Amino acid sequence: MHASILLSAIALVLPLTLAAPAPPRGPPSSPTPSEAAKTPPPPPRPLRQPPAPTPIQQQHRLVLVALGTGTQNYTCSTDLTAAPAAIGALAQLFNASCALSSDPTASTQSLGSIEESASIGAHFFLDSTTPDFDITGLGNTEAKKAEEIVSPQGSENVKWLRLTAQATGTTSSVKEIYRLNTVGGVAPANCAGRTAGEVVTVDYQAQYWVYA
Numbered sequence: 160m161h162a163s164i165l166l167s168a169i170a171l172v173l174p175l176t177l178a179a180p181a182p183p184r185g186p187p188s189s190p191t192p193s194e195a196a197k198t199p200p201p202p203p204r205p206l207r208q209p210p211a212p213t214p215i216q217q218q219h220r221l222v223l224v225a226l227g228t229g230t231q232n233y234t235c236s237t238d239l240t241a242a243p244a245a246i247g248a249l250a251q252l253f254n255a256s257c258a259l260s261s262d263p264t265a266s267t268q269s270l271g272s273i274e275e276s277a278s279i280g281a282h283f284f285l286d287s288t289t290p291d292f293d294i295t296g297l298g299n300t301e302a303k304k305a306e307e308i309v310s311p312q313g314s315e316n317v318k319w320l321r322l323t324a325q326a327t328g329t330t331s332s333v334k335e336i337y338r339l340n341t342v343g344g345v346a347p348a349n350c351a352g353r354t355a356g357e358v359v360t361v362d363y364q365a366q367y368w369v370y371a
């Protein structure tokens with residue numbers, strides 16, 4: 160627990176561009192009863208990125224938090240006692256920026272209702288090590304895994320990742336994408352009861368924190 164508390168403490172506070180501006184600074188004054196009635200609700204709390212392998216670089220700007228929902232795919236080798244190997248993933252992406260801005264501690268599962276909104280794009284793999292994100296309004300981002308950590312929320316969830324955008328195939332201004340707050344998606348321990356070459360798909364959800 161100490162490690163995750165420490166990581167939370169050092170996580171960067173990153174205001175979303177859509178967050179309401181801070182109230183004007185001024186000397187504190189206690190509002191009169193009539194003013195108190197008109198006091199607007201506090202602005203949304205800034206979005207705090209969960210602890211990540213490496214904190215986001217200062218010059219990068221959070222442009223989107225997407226909920227991804229789909230499958231992690233694996234394939235069995237001829238050794239059925241071995242764990243199946245990762246071959247990619249396929250997920251639909253939904254815009255979670257607004258939902259997380261109004262409730263920064265919302266869990267990935269609790270964001271499920273935004274799936275009723277229109278998908279903003281897709282996450283898929285060009286080959287087994289090249290994730291791609293095609294997002295309406297942002298463009299295409301071809302990425303590579305830079306870092307990974309076991310999910311601090313439990314190893315039954317796929318790892319948390321830091322992905323960096325590659326020049327080749329990228330039309331967006333995206334620089335880095337973090338896969339965080341993952342739910343599920345882990346391969347079975349072995350391929351008992353399956354056949355060599357069989358594809359195993361495991362449902363997962365994740366938050367993709369997208370920086371330009």
Ligand SMILES: *[C@@H]1O[C@H](CO)[C@@H](O)[C@H](O)[C@H]1NC(C)=O
Nearest residue numbers: 230232246247248249284360
């Ligand atoms: C992963 O599985 C999905 C089915 O959930 C399939 O449509 C997709 O083509 C698969 N992708 C890869 C890279 O295996």
Ligand SMILES: *[C@@H]1O[C@H](CO)[C@@H](O)[C@H](O)[C@H]1NC(C)=O
Nearest residue numbers: 177223254256257279295296
């Ligand atoms: C996501 O939603 C926010 C508003 O909540 C909007 O400002 C932003 O443009 C959307 N991003 C994409 C890529 O759809």
